[in-house]
Amino acid sequence: MDPTSALAAPDRHRLLLPDVPALVVGARSVTLLTPDGEVESLGRDAAAERLRRGSLGAGGLLLCHARAVARKLGLDSLRAFDLLELFAFVRPASFCLPTPRGLAEALGLPRPHDAEGEALALVAAARRLLAELTDPERPDRTGKAGLDPAAVAWAMGEWAWTPAVLAALGEPHGPAGDRERRAFQVWARIKDWQAEAPEPPPGHLAVDPSEARRRLAELVAAGSNAEPRPQQSDYASAVTHAFTPRDLPGAPNLVLAEAGTGVGKTLGYLAPATLWAEKNKGPVWISTYTRQLQHQIDKELDRLHPDPEKKARKVVIRKGRENYLCLLNLEEASAAARTMPQVAVAMGLMARWVAVTRDGDMQGGDFPGWLVDLLGRGRTLGLADRRGECVFSACPHYQKCFIEKSVRRARRADIVVANHALVMVQAALGGGDDAYVPSRFVFDEGHHVFDAADNAFAGHLTAVETAELRRWLLGAEVSGRSRARGLRRRVEDLIGGDEEAVQLLDHIAHAARQLPGEAWGQRVHGGEPQGPVERFLALVRQQVYARAAGADGPYSLETEARPPVEGLLEAAAELDSALQKLIRPLEALSARLAEMLDEGADELEAETRRRLDAVSRSLKRRAAMEVAGWRQMLQELGGETPPAFVDWFGIERIDGRDVDVGMYRHWVDPTVPFAASVGAQAHGMVVTSATLTDGTGDVEQDWQAAQQRTGAVHLGKPALRATVPSPFDYARQTRVLVVTDVRKDDLAQVAAAYRELFLAAGGGGLGLFTAISRLKAVHEKIALPLEQAGIPLLAQHLDGMDVPTLVDIFRGEHDACLLGTDAVRDGVDVPGRSLRLIVFDRVPWPRPDILHRARREYFDRKARARRYDDMITRLRLRQAFGRLVRRADDTGVFVLLDPMMPSRLRGAFPEGVELHRVGLAEAVRATRAFLVHPDGQAGAIPDGEA
Structure with missing residues (x-):
């Protein structure tokens, strides 16, 4: 630190910026901004060599995400002032994309548009964050919230930002008294939960369709964009069947509801679910397959419960024990930090987060996913509860425990937002953590019930x-x-x-x-x-x-x-x-x-x-x-x-x-144990998705596939079937192209196709792959030309970030491209222009392993036809295509680089959407024209088979 770089601040607080270069790494070049304001551009190899020799950044570098930058340069580590660490310290439990642009947006700074702008943004971000610490009215400065920041920074020892943080806080020589000794003891600030009498069983009052429609209208009106939709009201009315009294044991009132994208099914089922919970004094469990949807549902419930304190009583997110931080683990790791300075930085940032977290959830929620990569799994996710460690009431932190709080809150909540795996395991165990078995379930992302049951009931x-x-x-x-x-x-x-x-x-x-x-x-x-x-x-x-x-x-x-x-x-x-x-x-x-x-x-x-x-x-x-x-x-x-x-x-x-x-x-059919455990206990169930049925065109056959994949065929009562079509005009808003002149086994041709299509779209492209090796080969060939065109390229398995973080960056960058596999296809929800092109490397046939072979024989024999592979493949194509249009004003192009795409798979795409078989050059021209003029003649496909 150079004191001459300090800026004036009120009282004794000073902004002490690090006197080091700011560094931004691109696909092939590195941009440096010196403390004097000079900009230098280097090749990545040259920059890496200078860093190894110590002739560059000997005193450290100002950057964003040190580990990701080191990986890009082929280095084991970097001496760095990592702005993500400073952000996590100053704004714990707050969201920020782990990029220079993401930092700028989170801090209200101008969005940079090139590498030089990103380097300038890093300096501005450092100044803004340190300035926030000078505010004497900050809750953690006044004792109203969080941990004593000066004590924590001092206890973090050799952390690069410690001198600057202490200067900003006005305590450059560290905290007075014995405050440092208590720096990490966040558990002392957490309120105890109180034991309460058991809840009586819920009632059996039905929810009338007209009631559900009225509640839905209230929920819609409470949002910032009030937009009543007839399809949504029809959907809410249909699913009320699951919220009527059960007549026979082991035979729940089951609704299979397919709701096209844009119907608004979340509010559609929340309307009757919240009504039933209020009328009967019992919880409804909403189950999802992805954590992302869990938190989307939680956010939608702000409409019904705008007061956070009331919502905390009425709505609970439940996950498995391994998702939550264990306070005893944190205490023991904090004690180790006193003799292991390399652990102190991680414990300081973790303690800052724990002090303000809503519920201690480290897999989503308010925990920044990029902290895992920065600090290491052992010092972040490794602090979660693990099977075999918990000592329950023998633990000194038992009555502060995040897990125990969530279990108890769930017993008294109206809505519990859980996931398929937890619901199935608890049903199989007769209640799991607390022996409580709900009577009403909604399984959103219902097309994944089969896969979730497969994982839950396997040996x-x-x-x-x-x-x-x-x-x-x-x-x-x-x-x-x-x-x-x-x-x-x-x-x-x-x-x-x-x-x-x-x-x-x-x-x-x-x-x-x-x-x-x-x-x-x-x-x-x-x-x-x-x-x-x-x-x-x-x-x-x-x-x-x-x-x-x-x-x-x-x-x-x-x-x-x-x-x-x-x-x-x-x-x-x-x-x-x-x-x-x-x-x-x-x-x-x-x-x-x-x-x-x-x-x-x-x-x-x-x-x-x-x-x-x-x-x-x-x-x-x-x-x-x-x-x-x-x-x-x-x-x-x-x-x-x-x-x-x-x-x-x-x-x-x-x-x-x-x-x-x-x-x-x-x-072979995992919905058998699913029906026997969850189905037998439930009084009412909704299984819903935009892709429940098959797309053969035969209505009965398509619904039979839905009943098989959800276990409805094994329940004692026929399901009520409901279909609510999407309000989107897919024929106008989308194009589907099958490229006929790219050899899918020639990765040079495949990479060229990705490159030209991404460039034609100007970014906003999602590249989906059926194998990681193909993804890596394509990434190597297209990263440089995309960077030269100003298009950032993100990649699963290569960027060292978890899928939710990559998707967040992709969503926020607007013109970035993202390469990924199945996990990305299932986890993407990117409305707007950030996703306007999807390119699939080939038809996503099921992997022909032993398990799939057995299931194909079983289900094809039951259907007396060979259609199991087609059903799985159409589902994957439908799911991928469904990522493209999320709002009424979205437009997009779906491209399949596989000339062997059989015509019988056309049912994967919405009615009215034509499938055009064209050469790559025509696909590039059509993509560019449609995304520039989606309503004009330029978007037409003049040639090729429709």
């Missing part, structure tokens, strides 16, 4: 799963690796001196040591397995490598489980015997804890009763569902797989490195 007898069970039972066995507490630590205060329970814990610990421990991979891969699990897995690995295609490649491998290699059945029998010795004491301890609950009915405190019940049920779940499922798989390995299931052996790989190995069992 994986793998190295990772068995090692995790050992950790859950025994806790951390190697000092310093984890703070995981084993089963004994979690229950010792509950069982006291009960001899039977203590003896059972000894038996469990002995049996658990047969499960894989530390370094299992080295032993299994090296041919020296220890214990029955590792011996079984070593033979599974042998079978996969002997029979799977592509064993020399980088991708995951699989092969049929039968016939087994020599010795595998004997190893399976040995493992089955070992698991039997584990399951018996698990079941016995579960039963003993239940007995203790009964014996102490007249004297146990409420929290002790809840813990006894929770531990008893979790032991039963592990024994009856997980370990028993593994035993069944092993016992049936010598014969035939039951017809409801499909088995296989597999090796999971990341970048060619084996990370897991094992035996897998999935339901």
Whole structure:
């Protein structure tokens, strides 16, 4: 820091800007802005070499997202004044795109339009953020909110921004007194939750369609853009069927509702859902597949509950325990920061966030996703709760715990916004965390119910799963690796001196040591397995490598489980015997804890009763569902797989490195257990999406596909079917082009097509790929020409950011392009010109793996036709096309670079939209013309087959 760069500020506060160059990295060039205001442009290789030698940025660099910049330059790290770290400190739990332009917009600065402007914006952003700290009325300065910023900055030790922050705060020599000692103790500021009596069961009053329409009108009017839509009212009226009393046990009132994009289905189902909750004093659970939609729904509920305090009582977002920060983890990591200075920066920024977060949710919500990349997973997401660590009421922070707060709030809320995975797991467990089972569900993104059920009800007898069970039972066995507490630590205060329970814990610990421990991979891969699990897995690995295609490649491998290699059945029998010795004491301890609950009915405190019940049920779940499922798989390995299931052996790989190995069992039709668990408990269900039905053109056949994919065929009562068409004029607003002269197996041709189409659109392009390797190859070839045209290029798997952050940047840049795979296709919601072109590298046929083969045979046999592959492919195309138009004034072009696109897949696109087969040159001209004049003749496609 150079004191001569300090700017005048009120009182003793000073703005002390770092006297270092600002740096911005493009696809092939680097722009530097010196403290004297001179601008220099360097090639990336030259800049990287100077940085390695120390002739550039020896005192540090002012930049945005140091780790991403280092990756672009091929460096391990950079000495940097990272503005994202300063933003996270000054504005914790606030949103900002992790780019120079994003910082400028978040801080109300002019939006830069070139690299030089971005470098200037970095300097202006630093000045603006430090100036905010000089305000003596800031809540964290007055003690009204947050943590003492001077104490935290001082405790962060060697953080690059510490001198500037302390100068701005007027405490350049650090906080007075012992404030620094308490700097990270954010848990002391969090309010306790209070135990309350259990809620009575909800009532059964119906919601009338006219009531739902009136509530919908109120919700629409409460928004900034009041826009009544007849289709939305029709939709709200239709879904009220799910909010009427159930007549038969196990037969919910089910509504399958397909609502085209633009109908406004979120408000459409929230209208009857909120009414039912108010009338019956019970919660409705809204379930989504993506976290992004969870938070969109939460935001829509601001219309009904504009007062944040009231909304906090009425609306709760629920996720799995692993999504929330654990205060005990934070406390222990903060203590380590005193002896590990490299941890102090992360703990300071995490503590600043915890002090102001709404609910401690680290997977979405108000936690900046880019902090994970900046600080590392271990110091961010690693502070979340993990299976086997929580000690519940034995934890000193139990009554401040974010997870426990969300569980309790959900019992009394009107609307609980959850996700498919949590809903299914809780239903399978009979209530999960709190033994509460809702009676009304809305499954938005209902086309993903099949996939969510597939994940929730599968059995994986793998190295990772068995090692995790050992950790859950025994806790951390190697000092310093984890703070995981084993089963004994979690229950010792509950069982006291009960001899039977203590003896059972000894038996469990002995049996658990047969499960894989530390370094299992080295032993299994090296041919020296220890214990029955590792011996079984070593033979599974042998079978996969002997029979799977592509064993020399980088991708995951699989092969049929039968016939087994020599010795595998004997190893399976040995493992089955070992698991039997584990399951018996698990079941016995579960039963003993239940007995203790009964014996102490007249004297146990409420929290002790809840813990006894929770531990008893979790032991039963592990024994009856997980370990028993593994035993069944092993016992049936010598014969035939039951017809409801499909088995296989597999090796999971990341970048060619084996990370897991094992035996897998999935339901052929996973909606069977979904219907048996969620469906049997529910009184009313709505399953809704813009893409529920198939697109064959045969109405009954299309609805049959929806009923199969949602499990409606397995419920005891026929579903009410509702279709509400989109209000958009897709024929006018979109074009669909199939390029006929690009060889999809020639990546040079594919890359050229992407390049020319993105340039023709002037950016705003989403490139979708069926394989990561194809994405990377195309990115390498098109990054430079797009940068030269002023079009930023983002890429999943290459930019080192999570998908939501990449999508946020894409949405905010307006003229950027984004390359991604399935995760991007499912997670994109980008209205406006930021997304005006979608290019798919080829027809997204299902991957022909063992599981898909079994399902194709099963569903095609039931349908007596070969259409399962087509159904899956049309769904993927419909989902991708649906990203293109999100508002009435959106326009866009959808391009498929696959001349082999069969005409029977045309039903993936809305009625009235023509599919044009054209050459690449014509596709480029049509794209440019349509996106410039979407309503004019220039947008017509004169040639090619329609």
